[in-house]
Amino acid sequence: VKDTVQTMVNADETNVGTFLWFSDIHYDPFYGESPAASVRFDDVGKQRKYSSNSYPSSQHSQDGHCADAISFAGVDGCDSPFGLIQDCMSAASDVVRDPDFVLMSGDFCYHKSDHSNFSAETKQKFDDPAVESVGYMLSEIAHLMRKAFPQPTPILPAIGNNDFTADYTIDLEDERNVLLDKASYAFQDLLPSSSSSNTFNHNIVSTFRQGGYYANNVIKPNQKQLGLTILVLNTVVYSTNHAPDQTYILDPYRQLQWLNQQLSTARATKCKIYIMGHIPPTVGSYRHAQFWHDIYLDQYQELIHDYKDIVVAQLFGHLHSDEFRVLSKSSSSSDDSSDLPPLLLAPALSPKFGNNPSFRMVTFDRSDYTILDYETRFIDIQDNASLHQWQSLPSFRETYGVPDLSLPSLKKVAFQISSVGGVLETFLSRLYVNKIDTECDTECRIEWKCTLKSSSVRELDNCVKGFTAKSGRGDGSRGGSLVILIVSMIFALFFTLFTVRCFYKRSKDKDKDNDNDNDPVSTGLSEDDHTTSTEQNIIPEIS
Numbered sequence: 001v002k003d004t005v006q007t008m009v010n011a012d013e014t015n016v017g018t019f020l021w022f023s024d025i026h027y028d029p030f031y032g033e034s035p036a037a038s039v040r041f042d043d044v045g046k047q048r049k050y051s052s053n054s055y056p057s058s059q060h061s062q063d064g065h066c067a068d069a070i071s072f073a074g075v076d077g078c079d080s081p082f083g084l085i086q087d088c089m090s091a092a093s094d095v096v097r098d099p100d101f102v103l104m105s106g107d108f109c110y111h112k113s114d115h116s117n118f119s120a121e122t123k124q125k126f127d128d129p130a131v132e133s134v135g136y137m138l139s140e141i142a143h144l145m146r147k148a149f150p151q152p153t154p155i156l157p158a159i160g161n162n163d164f165t166a167d168y169t170i171d172l173e174d175e176r177n178v179l180l181d182k183a184s185y186a187f188q189d190l191l192p193s194s195s196s197s198n199t200f201n202h203n204i205v206s207t208f209r210q211g212g213y214y215a216n217n218v219i220k221p222n223q224k225q226l227g228l229t230i231l232v233l234n235t236v237v238y239s240t241n242h243a244p245d246q247t248y249i250l251d252p253y254r255q256l257q258w259l260n261q262q263l264s265t266a267r268a269t270k271c272k273i274y275i276m277g278h279i280p281p282t283v284g285s286y287r288h289a290q291f292w293h294d295i296y297l298d299q300y301q302e303l304i305h306d307y308k309d310i311v312v313a314q315l316f317g318h319l320h321s322d323e324f325r326v327l328s329k330s331s332s333s334s335d336d337s338s339d340l341p342p343l344l345l346a347p348a349l350s351p352k353f354g355n356n357p358s359f360r361m362v363t364f365d366r367s368d369y370t371i372l373d374y375e376t377r378f379i380d381i382q383d384n385a386s387l388h389q390w391q392s393l394p395s396f397r398e399t400y401g402v403p404d405l406s407l408p409s410l411k412k413v414a415f416q417i418s419s420v421g422g423v424l425e426t427f428l429s430r431l432y433v434n435k436i437d438t439e440c441d442t443e444c445r446i447e448w449k450c451t452l453k454s455s456s457v458r459e460l461d462n463c464v465k466g467f468t469a470k471s472g473r474g475d476g477s478r479g480g481s482l483v484i485l486i487v488s489m490i491f492a493l494f495f496t497l498f499t500v501r502c503f504y505k506r507s508k509d510k511d512k513d514n515d516n517d518n519d520p521v522s523t524g525l526s527e528d529d530h531t532t533s534t535e536q537n538i539i540p541e542i543s
C-alpha cells in the first residue's frame with residue numbers, strides 16, 4: 001500500500017490545494033441488527049447518535065441478508081454499516097488532515113425498497129415515520145463528518161434521490177417540503193449560518209430549504225488569487241425518474257435562474273466555479289438510460305457553455321463507479337466550440353452493487369482551480385479485508401499519463417480508451433475500484449466510446465450507429481446484434497424444417513420405389529435406371 005497522495009498534495013503547498021470527495025454513502029442503520037449478528041456490533045452501536053431502536057418500527061429494514069451480515073467493512077449486495085462509514089472518515093482525516101473543503105455528492109440513506117406508506121401525491125408531514133428516519137440518517141452522517149473534520153473546514157453536502165421518501169419523490173408544488181426542512185436541520189453543523197457576513201454564504205440555508213441548492217464561496221478572491229465558489233445543485237428535480245411527473249414546470253424551484261445569477265456574480269467577482277450534485281447530466285454506463293429530462297438538460301448545458309470560461313469542473317455521483325465524461329452541447333455541432341467543462345463521477349462508499357467501498361482525495365491548482373489529480377482509497381471486500389485496511393489505487397495521472405484532469409487531458413484519455421490496446425481494460429479494472437471484470441466485446445467497446453461523450457440517449461444511439469455503420473455491422477443500432485441473432489435463429493429454424501420435410505419426402509419416395517422393385521414386370525427398369533429416376537425426383541425437391 002503506497003501513500004502517493006501525501007506526495008501529491010505536498011508537491012508544492014503554495015500552489016496545490018486538496019479536497020476530499022465522498023459519494024453514495026447509503027448508510028444502513030439496520031445492517032447486522034439481527035439477534036444473531038448484533039452482539040458482534042455492540043461496541044460500534046454504542047458510538048451511534050441514533051441506535052437502530054430509535055427508528056420507527058415501520059421503517060426497519062426487511063432485508064434479512066444484510067441484517068444477518070457480520071463483516072464490519074460491509075458485504076457485496078448491502079449498503080454501508082455504521083462501522084464502515086466511521087472508519088472511512090477516520091482514514092480520510094488521517095491521510096489529508098487539513099483539506100481545503102470536503103464534498104459529499106448525495107445519497108446518504110440506504111436503498112429502501114418500500115419505506116413509505118404514502119404515494120407521490122400524498123403530502124408529507126414533518127413527524128411522518130419515514131421522514132423522521134431520513135432525518136436520523138442524515139444527522140448521523142453529518143455528525144461523523146464534522147467530528148472527523150472540525151470547523152472551519154467547509155463540508156458541502158448535496159441531496160440525492162435516496163434522501164427522499166419515497167425514492168426520487170419531491171412535490172415541486174408543495175409550499176413546504178418537509179424533507180428539505182428535515183435535511184437542513186440535520187445539516188445545520190455543515191451549512192454555514194444564515195447570519196454569516198459572507199455575501200456568498202448568507203443565503204445558503206434559505207436556498208437549501210427552498211429547493212435543496214446553495215452556493216459556498218470556499219476560497220475567497222483577493223488581489224493575488226482568484227476565488228473558488230462551489231454551486232451545489234438539487235438534481236433530483238431534473239431526473240427522468242422524478243415523481244410526480246411535473247415536467248410542465250420549466251424551472252423547478254427557480255434553480256436554473258439562480259444558477260445563472262450565481263455564474264454571473266462569479267464572473268464579475270473573479271471566482272472560478274465547481275458545480276456539484278448527485279445525478280449527473282449524462283447517460284448511465286449500465287443500462288444506458290438518460291438521467292435528466294431533455295427540457296432541463298438543454299437549459300443547463302446552455303448555461304454551462306455560456307460560462308465555460310469560469311466553470312472548471314462538474315462533480316457528480318449516483319453511478320457508484322469511477323468514470324468521467326467529455327460532453328458537448330446536445331444541440332451543437334461536434335467542434336471544440338461546443339465543448340462543456342469536464343464531468344467527473346465518483347465511486348461509492350456503499351458496496352451495494354459489487355464495488356469496493358471507496359473515497360477520493362483530489363488535488364487542484366490554486367491559481368486557476370484546474371483539477372490536477374485524484375487518488376482512490378478503498379477497502380477490498382472482494383478479498384475479505386476488514387476495517388483499517390485501506391489501500392490506494394494509482395492516481396489518475398499515473399494511470400493514464402496525463403498532466404491533469406482538464407478537458408484536453410480527459411479527451412486524450414477518452415481517445416486512448418477507444419483506440420489504444422489495454423487502456424479500456426485498465427479503465428474497466430478501476431470502474432468498480434479494483435474489482436477485476438474487464439471482459440468487453442466489440443459491441444461493448446463501441447458503447448463505451450459513445451457513453452463517454454453522450455449526455456442523452458439520442459446522442460448515444462447516433463454515435464453507436466455511426467461507429468457500427470463504419471465497421472459494417474448492420475444498421476448500427478444498439479440492439480442490432482440482438483436483431484441479427486433473432487433473424488439468424490428464425491432462418492435456422494426454417495432451414496431445419498425444410499430439410500426435415502425434404503428428407504421425409506425422399507424416404508417416402510424411396511419406400512415407394514422399393515415396393516415397385518419387388519415387381520420387375522411393372523417397373524421394366526434396370527438397377528441403374530431406377531437410381532437415375534430417383535435422383536431426378538429428388539433434385540427438384542431440394543432446389
